[in-house]
Amino acid sequence: MPSDVGAYNRQLIAQFRESGGAAMGNRPLLLLTTVGARSGAAHTAPMMYVPDADRLLVVASNAGAPRDPDWYVNLVANPRVRVEVGAESYAAAARVLPGEERAAAFSRIAAQYPFFHEHQAKTPRVIPVVALERLP
Numbered sequence: 001m002p003s004d005v006g007a008y009n010r011q012l013i014a015q016f017r018e019s020g021g022a023a024m025g026n027r028p029l030l031l032l033t034t035v036g037a038r039s040g041a042a043h044t045a046p047m048m049y050v051p052d053a054d055r056l057l058v059v060a061s062n063a064g065a066p067r068d069p070d071w072y073v074n075l076v077a078n079p080r081v082r083v084e085v086g087a088e089s090y091a092a093a094a095r096v097l098p099g100e101e102r103a104a105a106f107s108r109i110a111a112q113y114p115f116f117h118e119h120q121a122k123t124p125r126v127i128p129v130v131a132l133e134r135l136p
Contacts, residue, residue, distance in 0.1 A: 012046045021086040027113070030056065032132070033082035034074035034094075042082075045071040049085070049132070050109050056085065056132040057097075057105055064122025072128060083132055091135040096128050105129045 016031055027048040034043050049056040060072035075081055075094040083092045097105055106129050110116040120127050 009046055013044055016046060016084070021084060021088070028085075030058075031084035032058065032071060032075075033084075034071050035078040035080075037074050037077035043071065043074060045069070047071075048113070050112065052105070052131070054134070056083065056092075057109060058130050058132065059106070059109060059116055059119075060128040060130060061116055061119040062123075062127075064119035064127075066123050066125065068125070068128065072130070075130065080135070081132065083134075092132040093135055095131045095133060097131055102126075102129045105131075 012029075013031060016029060028050070029046055030049045031044050031046055034045070035041070036043055047058050049058050051057075060068055062069040062072075076096065079094045081092050081094050083090055096102075106116070106120075106127065109129065110120075116127070
């Protein structure tokens, strides 16, 4: 694995697209493209997701770092995003889950993927959970 996270992400994005979004490993992966909060430029980030009825949930853990990941800051500023999952690509609305809805979703996700509990334990911030809802 490259030591630089940016290089690793670029490699993962390329592999995802070259494979037509085929499953990569044992965690479901999607590509999320946001619009930069300051730059207005498109930024794509690979991340795992959890299906939840007719939407997808992503966790802005940033591996337990003290600040939110850039992609999260971008989608809060510009909640219209692009999702690539499997062979599909579509526009979606990103909605940060509030309070109890967030807590219940985080609990379900962390029960399935316990490392999210470890990420939460590393940081004083409440790690956000975001619902990606397909736009018509």
